[in-house]
Structure formats: structure tokens, C-alpha cells
Amino acid sequence: MSAANHRYxxxxxxxxxxxxxxREYTIWDALLAHFxxxxxxxxxxxxxxxxxxxGRMRKVTLGRFPELSLDAARREGxxxxxxxxxxxxxxxxxxxxxxLFRDFAARYRERxxxxxxxxxxxxxxxxxxxxxxxxxxxxxxxxxxxxRVSAWFDAASADRPGAANRAFEILRxxxxxxxxxxxxxxxxxxxxxxxxxxxxxxxxxxxRAEELERLGAALDRRHESHPWLVATLRLxxxxxxxxxxxxxxxxDGIGALTEDGGSVRIEDSKTGPRTLWLGPEAAAVLxxxxxxxxxxxxxPEDLTWSRLNAVWRIVREEAGLPGLxxxxxxxxxxxxxxxxxxxxxxxxxxxxHRRRETTAIYAHLDDAALRDAAERAAGVIARHMGYKAExxxxxxxxxxxxxxxxxxxxxxxxxxxxxPAGAAGNPDPNDWG
Numbered sequence: 001m002s003a004a005n006h007r008y009x010x011x012x013x014x015x016x017x018x019x020x021x022x023r024e025y026t027i028w029d030a031l032l033a034h035f036x037x038x039x040x041x042x043x044x045x046x047x048x049x050x051x052x053x054x055g056r057m058r059k060v061t062l063g064r065f066p067e068l069s070l071d072a073a074r075r076e077g078x079x080x081x082x083x084x085x086x087x088x089x090x091x092x093x094x095x096x097x098x099x100l101f102r103d104f105a106a107r108y109r110e111r112x113x114x115x116x117x118x119x120x121x122x123x124x125x126x127x128x129x130x131x132x133x134x135x136x137x138x139x140x141x142x143x144x145x146x147x148r149v150s151a152w153f154d155a156a157s158a159d160r161p162g163a164a165n166r167a168f169e170i171l172r173x174x175x176x177x178x179x180x181x182x183x184x185x186x187x188x189x190x191x192x193x194x195x196x197x198x199x200x201x202x203x204x205x206x207x208r209a210e211e212l213e214r215l216g217a218a219l220d221r222r223h224e225s226h227p228w229l230v231a232t233l234r235l236x237x238x239x240x241x242x243x244x245x246x247x248x249x250x251x252d253g254i255g256a257l258t259e260d261g262g263s264v265r266i267e268d269s270k271t272g273p274r275t276l277w278l279g280p281e282a283a284a285v286l287x288x289x290x291x292x293x294x295x296x297x298x299x300p301e302d303l304t305w306s307r308l309n310a311v312w313r314i315v316r317e318e319a320g321l322p323g324l325x326x327x328x329x330x331x332x333x334x335x336x337x338x339x340x341x342x343x344x345x346x347x348x349x350x351x352x353h354r355r356r357e358t359t360a361i362y363a364h365l366d367d368a369a370l371r372d373a374a375e376r377a378a379g380v381i382a383r384h385m386g387y388k389a390e391x392x393x394x395x396x397x398x399x400x401x402x403x404x405x406x407x408x409x410x411x412x413x414x415x416x417x418x419x420p421a422g423a424a425g426n427p428d429p430n431d432w433g
Contacts, residue, residue, distance in 0.1 A: 010037060012070050015045060026050075035077040037065060043147045047073035053084050060090060067189050098142040099183055102133060108174050117270070119244075124170060131156065131167035141175070141184045149191045161198035168197065205328050206335035211321060212237075218319040222311065228292075228303055229311045231285055236326065238282035240333030240351050243305065243326055245269050245276065249298040251291075257283040266352075274352040334359065 007030040008014065018027060020043045028036040034051040038061075047062040047070075060080055062073050083090050105128055113121055135152045136144055149171070156164035172192040178184040207215060215237070223230045235246050245266050253265035262283040264276040278286065292300040309326065316324045330351070337347045348359035 010070060012066075015065050015070060018045065029074070032074050032077055034081060035074060042145070044145060047077065049077050049080055049084075051081065051084060058084060060084075064189060098140040098185070098188075100137075101139050101141060101144065102137040104141060104178055104183060105132070105137075105174065108177060117268075123166075127163075127167045127170050131163065132171055136171070141178050142188045144175070144191050146189065146191050146193065146195075150195055153195055157198050162200070165197045165200075168192070168195065205324070206332040207321070207324075207328070211319070212332070214319040215315070215321065218315045221318065222315060226311050228289075228299060229308055231289055232299060232303065232308060233312065233315065233326075233329070234285050235282055236329040237332060238285065239276055239278060240330050240337075241276055242270060242330065242352075243308075245352075247299055247303060247305075247308075250296050251298055252296055254286065254298075257287045259283075262286070269352055271352050271354050276352075277350060 007028045009031050010027065010029045015027070015037050018037065018039050020039055020041050022041060024038060024040050026036045026038045026048065034049050036048055036050070038046045038048050040046075045065040047065065047068060049058075049060040049062065051058055062068065062076050062080070065073075068076075080090050109121075109124065109128075112124075116124070136148075139148075149168075153164055153168055156167065175184065175191060179186065179188075219230050219233060232246055235241065236243065239246075248268065249264060249266070253267065255263045255265070257278070259280055260283075261280050262278045264278065264286075265273070266276055267273045286298070289298060292298065295301065312326055316322065334347050334351055337350070338344065344356060344359050348356055351359065353359050
């Protein structure tokens, strides 16, 4: 599109439809002279003014589309033209250059590392090195725009959508901090706005009663050969604790253990210090453990995740639970609590959650639990109303609403001579609205 020979009355629809080309071009407005929209190969569209003042060509950038509306840009353009032709200098003060992403990433890490756990710091370093630096390391912060971030996120999601989500959250937090710390100007649009994260795969599950019986039997068979490992797995199921919390328990934090239960103080959990509450069974498992050494740890230091996972794979296969993860023990604890009437707020405190929304994902109530709950609720109502439920007779036929052999599943008890249906104060019992 030629900037010199074509002028159009710009509309929002026309500007939005303008496609980027191999080279930058400008669409000039027929309504306001010297005013136009510059379209860059990256897709960025900016309102500009270009006019000659005292023999010198002047070009002024007014703002970006769509952050600045077309009408507002026209009004601003007309005001700036009047000031230019009146001899006023409208050159904005030179802005400090935004830092390179790689330089800011180092400062961000330094300011945050004291607040992060070692595992969080390791996660940041991994995603920064593998996902963010190759894409943004050499760019200045104000050059990381929505087009670049969206293209990067789409490409990363095609390979590993979960990793793309995590890297995107780190990038969004970094850019928000840069804006808060004054290293990214407020005039720069949010590069992460309106980017929808990939949906999470529903991998969580919880064990039902018969599955718990099989898991318990499999753990019993391995108790003699792997007592420490079996005790760890039992505590995971009985407390809903995170694996790191169980492996790093210290005897100094254990309170009194009685036949009614007990508690353990955890100083370094994922969400900060918290109390792990123990039922009688969990307290008995913990009380039966011998001292593992002089370090004060409950479990031996050589009891690693890899060793535990090796035994876990054997146990779950023996129990007929292929694919079950160790973390699903935590899901089981929370879900069974909710199914058996424990409120979400209480379950969240037992799990050490900060937000109620986090606890809600563990409430995987299955259809059987919902059906039982519906049966209990309806049973109370039916009892008081005098309804009696009778199972329909079995039949090979699959009759519809008009099948004469289809039995009614609910019978209404006979009452003394009801008033005619439809009479005042006596609505038709078959009219359910």
C-alpha cells in the first residue's frame, strides 16, 4: 500500500483489518491531513503525524492501536499539528531505554531469591534457561510485545503445553515486577494480556474404599522388607501431607502422641510453617518408628524420592492400581474428607492450603457419592411427605411414556376424598409447572 498516493477515511474496522507486510507502510487519513497509521512487519500499528515545519520534516508518534482509540488519536493529532505550526516544540523528553531482558532477569532473581524456597529457585533457573532466554534474552523489555509473546506461547504449547503454562506465568510475573519497579514504562501495553493458558490435563484421582483395602494389603506385604518406605507411604495416605513434608520431618517438631492422635510442627512447608494434624492411626505409625540417627530427622537421609518411587511402583502394581501417583495419596485424603462431610475450609487447613480455591480441586466427588447424597436428602423429604419408593418391575421391553406395562416407581398414598383437581387451593397434583 503506497503511503504517498493513497488516502482513506480511516475507520476502526479498516485499521484492525490492515495486515502487516514485509516492509513498514503507512495508511494516511483523508479526514485529517498529515495523520495516519503506521503498520510494522511485526503487526504493531501506531498513529503518527508527518508534516514539514520551516523546511524540516517532522514525524510524531501519538500512540498504539488499539490501546489508543482512533477518535482520541485524531483529536490529539489535530492539537499537536496546531502546536507544531505555531512554532512550539512538541518533541517528548527522551525516555530512558528499557533494560535487556537478560539483565533484568538477573536482577529479578537476586531480589526474589531470599523469598523463594530452593526448589522454587531451581524451577525459575530451569525455565529461564530453557524457555525464556532463547526467546527474549536479547530483547529490551519494551520490545516484548503481545505479538511476540503470543507467537512464542503458541509454539511452546505445541510441544509441552504444561511447561508453556509455567514459563508464561514466570514471564508475566517478571514483566509485572518490571513495571512495578519502574524499569518498564506505564505507557508500554501489557504483553501478556488476553493470552489464555492451556487447559490442565485431569491427572488427579483418589482411591475408593475397595482400592484402599488393596493398597493397605500390598503395604502390609512389604512391611518386613522395607519398613521405612512403607511407613512413609502410610503417613502420606493417613495425613494428606506433601512428600517433602514427610521426608523432612524432625523429631523436635513432634508433639505428644496419644491414642487420640497428635500433631507435628513443620517449619518449612511449601506454603510456610504449618501444623500437621495426626489421627490415631498416623500417630501410631510415627510413634513406632525408631530413631534414624543423630541428625534429629525422623526418616533416614538416604531415604530419597527415587528409592521411595521404586518401591511405590511395585506396591501399586501388586494392589492393581497402575498409574497411581504418590501425590494421589494427598488427593485421596482430601477427597475422602469431603465425601465424609468435612468442610472444604477444614480440609484446606489440614492440607496447608492458603486459598479455598486450591482445596476445591481435591473434592473429586464421584457419581456414587453424589447419588448417595441425593438418596439421603430425598429420603428425608419422602418420609415426611408419606411417599414410598418401590423399584419398577424388570422387563425386556423398553417402553416409553405411553407403555401400559411400565410401572410407576413412586406411589402416592390415598387420602380421604381430595377436592377436584384445579379447585381453589387444590392444584392439580399432575401439574408440576
